[in-house]
Amino acid sequence: MTAADVASPSPVAPDVTDDVVLRLEDLVVEFRAGNGGTVHAVSGISLEVRRGETLGLVGESGCGKSTTGRAIMQLPRPTSGSVLFEGRDLATMSGEELRRVRPKLQMIFQDPISSLNPRRRITDIVGDPLVVWGRGDQRAKVVPEVLEAVGLDPEQVADRRPHQFSGGQCQRVSIARALVLDPEVLICDEPVSALDVSVQAQILNLLEDMKRRYGLTLLFIAHDLGVVRNISDRVAVMYLGRICELGETRALFDTPVHPYTRLLVSSIPTMQDVADLEQIDRGGGEMPSPMDPPSGCRFRTRCPLATERCADETPLMREVLPGRFAACHHPILDHAPEHSGAPAAEKAAGKTTGTTALPRNGQPSREDA
């Protein structure tokens, strides 16, 4: 799937294109493996992140979601493709140009303790970005402000070191450090998966607050579907280096169109009896190795709807319902009406009356070519 192959290169209507703050075009990240092979971590994804939204990126471990987040930061630079931030391609920028852009793009990581330098005081950890940018004189004013914003008492925490804090508090410090330069985009890579359930909620609420207060755009990478569902405006589902479905959060969860999304949603504990997820064959399937991904559709080896076509032809990302994009030859479009309660899905339902040729449950049809 290259950008040129996609019917419209941007999965967004033209009139909101101005709002796109970050655009990935045919992003490819490959790593050379020790045995001479190639790890196809990210294989040509195109994605737009709109200003002010939270875009969730979900998928199982090894699907390339974290690599995508890092490739946006140019850590490391992608193998090919472009990352347009406010219209400028980060992938072709010189080191110095990139350095100047980076304050606008910040990142927080999964393990809050190892992402802080254990030997430095909190005030230095949070204040350093200001020093780097020649604004060291503002430290005394800005650092307490931002610590306060993330729910830490500046007087109490400033002189302490990371080991004196719990995981949740360390994640607050990481968020404070990311916010101190007033970024546009915050990339959150599994920000709550190392935290206990009771602390998770604190950080998730905090991220929502900070997003509002600082006018942030969030790219939220996580494997926990419940967490992603709650925080995201739109969700992109990744599988083995490719995006297989993209759409508005509730509609995507209520009426998954891609068989992989359906499998994911049906795997959420307590979700098994929701929506028409009857008798999903979970089989013994697991994600194949990114060293040797299947031909055509990469999900076909686990897909109950797979046909020969899925092996021969890579499905392209296309708009299967208004605002919903899926890369699938056999999208599931016959959700029972009572499950399409979300406004977006209702809108979508109105447009799908002519889709009788599409596969019914579990019975792939060849007529949708």
Place this chain on the structure above:
Amino acid sequence: MTAAADDPLALPDPVEPPAAPGEPLLVADDVTVRFHTRNGVVHAVDGVSLDLREGEVLAVVGESGSGKTVFTRRLMGLVTGGRGTEVGGSVRFAGTDLTTLSAARLSRIWGAEIALILQDPMTSLNPVKRIGAQITESILLHRKVSKTEAAKRAVELLRSVGLSEPERRVRQYPHELSGGMRQRVTIAIALACDPRLLLADEPTTALDVTVQAQILDLLADLQARSGMAMLLVTHDLRVVRSRSHRIAVMYAGRIVETAPTSTLFADPLMPYTEALMNAVPPVTGPNHVRLQVIPGRPPDLIRPPAGCKFSPRCPYAQDRCLTEEPPLRDAEPSGPDAPVHRYRCWFPVGSPAWAEAKARNIERGSSAAGTPVTEEMVLT
């Protein structure tokens, strides 16, 4: 009253509750484990009593540091006294007190009668031994069978846990398998001698969500077929909702609430249980929901708070909670055959006393412990 009460997801027990009463298979009585460290004594497990009947699935739910893993290991006899560890209480399995058995006697029970599955399938398998040998090891140890028969049984077991090409798998090494496949192997090893009790400590936490569902389905299926009892230890309440008969919630080394699964979800009495349920992002309804926050963090087990261990974080805490620890007591039975529902709280959720405590704390803006009580903490 609670989110769970009108939740369409509140499932009836999916598995038939175990039939005959009689003597429970496992009775843990006042189990205590303390670790003496340089910084002080860690009260890891503090007087936990539990019982488990034949064929029953009991879930033990708690966050990190709640003592659930140490408790499980103590049940198994893997945590013993000495070298800075202090243990107390008894663990009776099928009438025998395991805590008094010698290591030699215990090893006859391990694997044969009680089996254990751990969180990380990579570290619980031997990396330099073939899969087949790891399965036959316990069969040959506990059963009088020939090597050929044991090898045949290993292939059967791998097939029963859903591994493809079992004949080939027995000759493979753990690193050749994916995480989910490895966990299937550890399950096969655990089930090799048809144990009567399976202890599963976070069996799916290290796995991806689709694989997690597969493994939980598999465990439920094997449990239902063999009728073994299972203790399912997890930090995720959602995981056990449709897969356990009873739940025991642990906090700070003790049980704070125990009830049949459906009762617990419909009618949690301990504020911690309620908070734990509401802190998890919902998977139905609108998104961008403000999550109910549990302030603070899990308690320090070296210096646990006086009174109720949850009181520093509890939005309903009153003066009494700070000084006097509530006992684990029985809830008012809803009928003559009502199942046992125990909880540890002076102001159980939903009671008039609770409503008063809640109103008082909201009015003064803080709990008796001085924790600010905001609207987002008491959404229910």
